[in-house]
Amino acid sequence: MTYTLVATVSFQEEIRKSRFAVWAAPVQNAQDAAAFIAAHSDPAATHNCWAWKVGQAYRFNDDGEPTGTAGKPILQAIEGQQLDEVAVLVVRWFGGIKLGTGGLVRAYGGAAAQCLRAAEKIEQVEKTRVGCAVSFSDMALVQSRLAGYGAVVVAETFNAQGVNWQLDMPVEQLAVFTAEFANLTRGQGRLDVMTDPS
Known part of the structure; x- marks a missing residue:
């Protein structure tokens, strides 16, 4: 059984002086996901990392963070909550303290998961x-x-x-x-x- 989001939802938190802002939204296809990510990205931020999943198709992007520390944990947060047709963007403003690879995985995946947990969901009908x-x-x-x-x-x-x-x-x-x-x-x-x- 899979679910999708009812509407766009956002979440913010600070982790060791870095500010993380998360936006998640329902999307129908890759074009919707790209448009959503473009609309919510902040060019002034240090990193705009994202993931989306629509059926069997998915993409993720670390946007300059070490490989596998941002986009993939965001995708795992989507899949971990049995969600489909969802895009998630996590924007980071670096606060001067490095988190390390494990810290980045926890920060990006955790922020995405918290945002998705708070979202209203509906069951997808085949x-x-x-x-x-x-x-x-x-x-x-x-x-x-x-x-x-x-x-x-x-x-x-x-x-x-x-x-x-x-x-x-x-x-x-x-x-x-x-x-x-x-x-x-x-x-x-x-x-x-x-x-x-x-």
């Missing part, structure tokens, strides 16, 4: 991508039922017969929706399970 073709006469009726199944239209195209939708839908709703869809369209509509959108 979704599937469904192609859906509906005639104009059935379009309004089918569309009115989508929200009840947690289905979201992610693409819409029209042709002479009607509409083609791409839907993201919770996997657990698919069988029930398929049966109702057949009834609503009197067997005339078409549903195709395409891919897992994650």
Whole structure:
């Protein structure tokens, strides 16, 4: 079971005269993560270290700290709390006292973990991508039922017969929706399970 964050959250602490500020946010993809990191980084800070994880994809950056002492501990904090689709940025303003490699790992990983622990989380629902073709006469009726199944239209195209939708839908709703869809369209509509959108 995995979770993601409800909203952006922040945390600050001072460790041996160095100030650490942490921001964490839900992200959908690598572009979201990069935009979030760019928006919250401080060019005047000593280091802007970060990590993000979206499904099987992840990245981390030590931003000048010794290799493996910042980005990786931040990523481990994300994974340690069963989080996905999350980006975390830890900004450090050096206070004059060196922490050593072990101290840096504890500082970056610990600050990230404390920020994430304080964040409001929601359970992620496994979704599937469904192609859906509906005639104009059935379009309004089918569309009115989508929200009840947690289905979201992610693409819409029209042709002479009607509409083609791409839907993201919770996997657990698919069988029930398929049966109702057949009834609503009197067997005339078409549903195709395409891919897992994650």
